[in-house]
Amino acid sequence: MPKKIARRIKARDVWVRELALDDPRLAQELDYTRDYLRVKAPEGSLCVVCKGSKLLCGKPRCPVITRLLSTVRLWRRVKGLNIEGTSPPSVFVGRFGYPYVYAGPLTPPTYGDTSILDEPERWFGRSIEEIIDFRSQLIRGTFKVHVKRPEKAGRLMERTLELALSENYVETEMELRKRPRKNFYLDGEVQPIGPTAPLKDVEIGYVRWDHRMERAYYDDDLKAAEAVRMIYERGVPVTKIQRAFSVGAFGLKRNRRLVPTRWSITAVDSILSLDLIKRVKRCPWINEFEVYESDYLGNRFEVLLVPDAWSYEAFEAWYPRTLWNPDAEDIALITDWEGYGGRWRYASMGGCYYAGRLAVAEHLAERRRQARVFIFREAYPDYLLPVGVWQVRENVRNAMRQRPLKFNTLEEALERISRRLTIGLKHWVGASTLLRETLTQRKMTDFLRRKG
Numbered sequence: 001m002p003k004k005i006a007r008r009i010k011a012r013d014v015w016v017r018e019l020a021l022d023d024p025r026l027a028q029e030l031d032y033t034r035d036y037l038r039v040k041a042p043e044g045s046l047c048v049v050c051k052g053s054k055l056l057c058g059k060p061r062c063p064v065i066t067r068l069l070s071t072v073r074l075w076r077r078v079k080g081l082n083i084e085g086t087s088p089p090s091v092f093v094g095r096f097g098y099p100y101v102y103a104g105p106l107t108p109p110t111y112g113d114t115s116i117l118d119e120p121e122r123w124f125g126r127s128i129e130e131i132i133d134f135r136s137q138l139i140r141g142t143f144k145v146h147v148k149r150p151e152k153a154g155r156l157m158e159r160t161l162e163l164a165l166s167e168n169y170v171e172t173e174m175e176l177r178k179r180p181r182k183n184f185y186l187d188g189e190v191q192p193i194g195p196t197a198p199l200k201d202v203e204i205g206y207v208r209w210d211h212r213m214e215r216a217y218y219d220d221d222l223k224a225a226e227a228v229r230m231i232y233e234r235g236v237p238v239t240k241i242q243r244a245f246s247v248g249a250f251g252l253k254r255n256r257r258l259v260p261t262r263w264s265i266t267a268v269d270s271i272l273s274l275d276l277i278k279r280v281k282r283c284p285w286i287n288e289f290e291v292y293e294s295d296y297l298g299n300r301f302e303v304l305l306v307p308d309a310w311s312y313e314a315f316e317a318w319y320p321r322t323l324w325n326p327d328a329e330d331i332a333l334i335t336d337w338e339g340y341g342g343r344w345r346y347a348s349m350g351g352c353y354y355a356g357r358l359a360v361a362e363h364l365a366e367r368r369r370q371a372r373v374f375i376f377r378e379a380y381p382d383y384l385l386p387v388g389v390w391q392v393r394e395n396v397r398n399a400m401r402q403r404p405l406k407f408n409t410l411e412e413a414l415e416r417i418s419r420r421l422t423i424g425l426k427h428w429v430g431a432s433t434l435l436r437e438t439l440t441q442r443k444m445t446d447f448l449r450r451k452g
Contacts, residue, residue, distance in 0.1 A: 005332045005333065005334055006333050006334055006335045006431040008330040008331065008332055008333070080179075081175060081176045081177070081178070081179065081200075082173065082174070082175055082176070083107060083109050083139050083141070083172075083173070083174040083176065084109065084111075084172075084173045084174075085107045085108045085109045085110050085111055085114070085171075085172060086107065086108070086110065086111045086112055086113070086114045086169045086170065086171050086172065087105055087106060087107040087108075087114070087163055087169060087170050087171075087172040087204075088106075088114045088115050088116070088117045088118035088119065088138075088169050089105075089118070089163040089164065089166045089168075089169060089170050089172075089243075090105065090106040090107070090117065090118035090138055090163070090243070091103070091104065091105050091106065091160050091163050091164045091243060091246065091247060092104065092106055092140055092193060092246075092261050093246045093247065093258050093259065093260050093261050093264070094142070094260060094261070095260035095261075095262055095263065097144075098147065098260065099146055099147045099148060100144055100145070100146055100147075101144070101145065101147060101258065101260060102142040102143065102144055102145075103142065103143065103145050103150075103153075103157070103160060103247070103258060104140055104141045104142040104143055104156070104160060104199050104202075105140075105141055105159065105160050105163050105172060105174065105199075105202055105204075106118070106138040106139065106140045106141075106193065106194075107138065107139060107141075107172040107174060108137040108138055108139065109137075109139065110137070111171070113169055114137075114169050115168070115169050116134065117134045117135070117137060117138060118134075118138070118239070118243075119237070119239065120239050120388065120390035120391075120393075120394065121237050121238070121239060121390075121394070123390070123391075123394070124296065124394045124395075124397075124398055125296070128297055128298075128383075128384050128385065128387065131387050132385065132387070135193060135194060135387075136194040137194060138193060138194050139174070139180050139194055139195050139196075139197070140180075140193055140194070140195070140196045140197075141174040141176060141196075141197060141198070141199030141202060142196060142197070142198055142199055143156045143157075143198070143199050145157060145258065147248075147257045147258040147259070148257045150247075150248060150257070150258055155201075155202075156199060156201075156202060157247075159202045159203075159204050160202075160247060161247050161248075161249065162204060162207045162209070163204065163207070164243050164244050164246070164247040164249060165207075165209045165210060165213050165214060165217060165244055165249060166207050166208065166209060166210070167208050167209060167210040167211075168208060170204050170205055170206075170207050171204065171205030171206075172202065172203070172204050172205070173202065173203045173204075174199060174201075174202050175199075175200045175201040175202070176197040176198065176199060176200060177197065177198040177199070177200045178197055178198060179197060180194075180195030180196060180197040210236065210240070212231045212234045212235070212236050213231055213236060213240070213241075213244050213249065216230060216231055216249070216250050217244075217249045217250070220251075220252060220253035220256070221252065221253075222250070222251075222252075223251060223252060224245070224250040224251035224252075224255070224256075225271050227250035227251065228241055228245065228250065228268055228271045228272065229271065229272065229275050232272055238268060238269070238272070238358070238393070239390065241268050242261075242264050242265050242267075242268045243261075243264075245259060245264040245267065245268055246258065246259045246260065246261045246263075246264035262351075265351055265355075265388075265389060266350070266351040266354050266355075266389075269351065269354035269355050269357070269358045269389075269393070270354045270357075272358055272361075273354060273357045273358040273361045274342070276358070276361035276362060276364070276365040277310060277342075277357075277361050279365050280310055280361060280364045280365055280369075280370050281309070281310050281340070281370060283364070283367075283368045283369050283370045284368075284369060284370065285307045285308060285309070285369070285370050285371065286305055286307050286367075286369045286370070286371045287307060288307065288406045288407065288408065289304070289305070289306055289307065289406065289407040289408070289409065289410055289412070289413040290304070290305040290371075290404040290405070290406055290407075290413075291303070291304055291305075291404060291405040291406075291407070291413050291416055291417060292305075292399040292400055292402055292404055292405075293399055293402065293405075293420065294395045294396065294398045294399035294402070296391065296394075296395050296398065297383055297387065297391055297395075298379065298380045298381070298382035298383030298384070299377060299378070299379050299380070299383055299391065299392075299395055300377070300378045300380070300420065300421065301375065301376070301377050301395050301396055301399050302375075302376040302377075302399075302417045302420055302421060303360065303373070303374070303375050303376075303396060303399050303400065304373070304374040304375075304376070304413055304414070304417060305360075305364075305371040305372070305373055305404075306371060306372040306373075306374070306410060306413075306438060307371065307372075308370075308371065308372035308438075309340050309370060309372065310340055310370050310371070310372070310373075311337070311338065311339050311340055311372045311373070311434055312337060312338050312357055312360070312372075312373045312374075312375075312434075313335065313336070313337035313338075313373070313374050313375075313432060313433065313434035313435060314335065314336055314337070314347075314349060314352070314353050314356050314357070314374075314375045314377070315333065315334070315335045315374070315375065315376045315377060315428060315431070315432070316333070316334040316335070316349060316352065316377045316379065317331055317332070317333050317334075317376075317377065317378045317379065317421075317423050318331065318332045318333075318334070318379045319331055319378070319379060319380050319381055320381070331423065333423070333427060333428070333431045334348070334349050335349070335431050335432060335433075336348055336349045336353050337432075337433050337434045339434075350389075351389040351392075352377075352389050352392045354389075355389040355390070355392040355393035355396075356375045356377075356392050356393070356396045357373075358393060359392075359393050359394075359396035359397045359399075359400060360373050360375070360396060360400065362397070362400070363397075363400035372434070372438065374434070374435060375396060376417060376421060376428065377392070378421055378422060378423065410438065410439070
């Protein structure tokens with residue numbers, strides 16, 4: 001489902017946001033205007049004129065070249081139809097053609113401890129080039145399978161399942177039917193994936209299953225949601241749970257099926273956050289207005305906690321020429337929300353909504369406190385390529401680990417947030433439901449306090 005844009009805002013003076021006066025490229029080619037160059041480029045494309053040298057798209061680095069460098073380095077190491085290496089472990093289940101989908105293992109053509117290649121919890125603070133390099137090393141072998149009848153795929157599915165439940169990296173040898181295609185899979189919800197090829201056979205070395213997930217796998221009377229909550233409470237990282245969930249490792253025996261990776265990520269985030277929110281609703285309210293902040297990968301997050309019963313609203317502002325806003329001029333503002341009773345429709349914002357909700361719910365549950373939550377996100381042009389919703393989860397988690405800025409009034413808290421964000425407060429309020437209600441409505445307790 002595409003993101004539903006709530007409002008478009010004219011971007012003004014975007015170039016001053018991160019201006020470095022000592023940058024020698026500042027005056028590069030200033031005699032060329034964008035319109036002049038567009039006339040010279042077919043179909044309005046600046047890439048043909050730029051060729052990665054002038055950065056005419058406004059990004060600090062060329063995303064095409066950044067992606068190409070990682071892919072070329074990998075391609076030089078791929079020889080023939082046999083790929084031998086150590087899987088992090090990693091698996092992927094596609095969604096196109098559902099219920100017949102393409103699934104399979106992922107492995108790099110290198111040996112050793114490769115676990116970081118598919119462990120987003122360890123990526124925060126890494127550069128976007130490093131993350132792209134991690135993911136582009138993984139070659140995906142695919143086979144076609146019906147989501148409700150995975151056993152029909154035989155040993156290919158069995159090996160893929162074993163990798164998904166493995167505790168550590170596993171030596172893997174894939175025999176492909178043809179050489180991998182020179183492509184690079186990009187999606188705003190999942191981590192990037194490198195070259196892909198149809199899989200003929202796969203052999204794996206010694207596998208030690210994660211005993212926490214193994215128990216849930218063999219308990220086929222345990223519902224999938226209950227299994228997810230159980231292993232999360234036992235300390236299994238969210239991304240490992242999502243991986244096992246996607247290969248149908250949990251749930252009642254008659255209901256087990258493959259879940260496309262994109263869907264499994266959001267499903268696990270949603271299941272876990274809903275469980276944590278139930279606990280949060282039994283806790284006392286926080287006492288002050290709190291602001292938490294985080295900046296990473298060209299994304300700025302401001303999280304506002306308001307002393308009130310649980311409710312949640314998330315905002316995304318995408319600057320021109322970013323992932324979800326190819327527009328050349330206007331900023332796209334996206335928002336979704338839920339009240340105390342939750343929501344029943346899938347958020348148009350997509351997986352980012354649920355990833356952010358999980359991170360905040362974890363924080364409140366750990367503190368045993370309740371609050372009304374607002375997450376403000378601005379995505380700038382230096383967010384070169386989509387790397388998956390994990391960056392929202394980890395960005396907000398990072399924000400919640402910081403010491404909060406505390407304020408006595410909502411106005412003071414919003415004033416601080418307004419100084420950090422480049423979009424005026426009136427635009428956030430104009431696109432909002434919950435924030436506008438918080439600013440305009442008064443509670444009976446407010447009048448009682450005045451009377452007292």
